[in-house]
Amino acid sequence: MIYTTEIPHLEQGVRSAVTLGKFDGLHRGHQKLIHCISEKRREDCRAVVFTFDVSPRSYILKVPPKFLLTYEERRELAEERGVDILAECPFTEELMHMEPEQFVKEYLVERLHAEYLAVGPDFRFGHKREGNPQMLQKLGKEYGFTVEIVEKEKDGSRDISSTYIREELEKGNMEKVNGLLGYTYFTRGEIVHGRQLGRTIGVPTANLIPPEIKKLPPNGVYITKSLINGKIYEGITNVGYKPTVRENFLGVETYLFCCNENLYGQEAEVRFYQYLRPEKKFDSLEDLKKQLNQDVETGRAFFQK
Structure with missing residues (x-):
């Protein structure tokens, strides 16, 4: 697996299948997204996880982060699950204020040559979080990539999320935590x-x-x-x-x-x-x-x- 703290620039002719998000914990919901992009490796696409070194919230509030997985742990688990490239990009002022279409054009299309994207229904990106899965689908028609909106993995009626896992971890409910993580x-x-x-x-x-x-x-x-x-x-x-x-x-x-x-x-x-x-x-x-x-x-x- 290739690990980078920059936006990868793939060689001409190399295509990618990309999923984007915070990916703290690499829980069962994240694993579902990674499975979608790893399946595209059969079509000669690189499986790319695009994430950040800190969450946007931690960056804005200047709160020192506490992670479910350290950076090294996340890299290891991502590689085990079939990821070809893990792009762990610094969350900067430039990135925070980038318009959604500019992000798609410069990063996903021109650098990653994305052919397929897998995102959750609540995925947001770009300045003021104005980008969403529906916008990605619209831009995909213009730039030539497909978008799959992947339904959330559930625990009963509740979505599995890093927030949910943190709540249970803070209670010491390790059986529930392990069930939500999948490890x-x-x-x-x-x-x-x-x-x-x-x-x-x-x-x-x-x-x-x-x-x-x-x-x-x-x-x-x-x-x-x-x-x-x-x-x-x-x-x-x-x-x-x-x-x-x-x-x-x-x-x-x-x-x-x-x-x-x-x-x-x-x-x-x-x-x-x-x-x-x-x-x-x-x-x-x-x-x-x-x-x-x-x-x-x-x-x-x-x-x-």
Whole structure:
């Protein structure tokens, strides 16, 4: 897959099938759009996802973004799903004020040689969000491309969207989040040295600091699986600041059920399956140990179902 932070300029004679949007999370709705463009590869079209480095709302309000997927994670999942080119363009003043027809002509037609577009019914683009799927269909007749308006993927009566997933993530409802995404929610990071208090109470843990832009579930304890060096480990994970031992950084600390290896310095991917309980300050390390032993029993039982 080709990844670029600029508007691609395809060679003469190379055609593309394009889908456009924010694509935060690459959830089931996004996957439906990507499936549409990847099908066009059979007709010798490049499958192109056109997205932005930040959402227009974050850019306008100057709000630091928190993403369901980091840029690197989105690239990996896009490639796995058959994308040929991921254009992750900076959202600039010029782009924000570009008229819809100018955007179509300069970017989709002249640069991407678009032959087919797949967009959702609520897709908007261009200055003041004046561009819509119906305008694309009209311009397609003029410039020689077809537009498919792809119905939203549903969860019951509600559209699957990044907003919906964020709502459920903020509740710690990981089963719902994973169902909407079509994969298990995860975070990644390098395993680092903590204060190693877990070893003193017989529960050694792997600590990682997640990327700053990654949106995490609420602080608390979760049933998880960790992918480390190609191996999967079942476990339980605490997201938070560990109030009992007064740590002041947001971390992800995992007890791996069946692992006695030295994992420091290795990359870990922690996948969240179920919320167990909120983060809590205990009166003593002994009380913390008792609770952790209960959490471990619950976690083991979960994976034995």
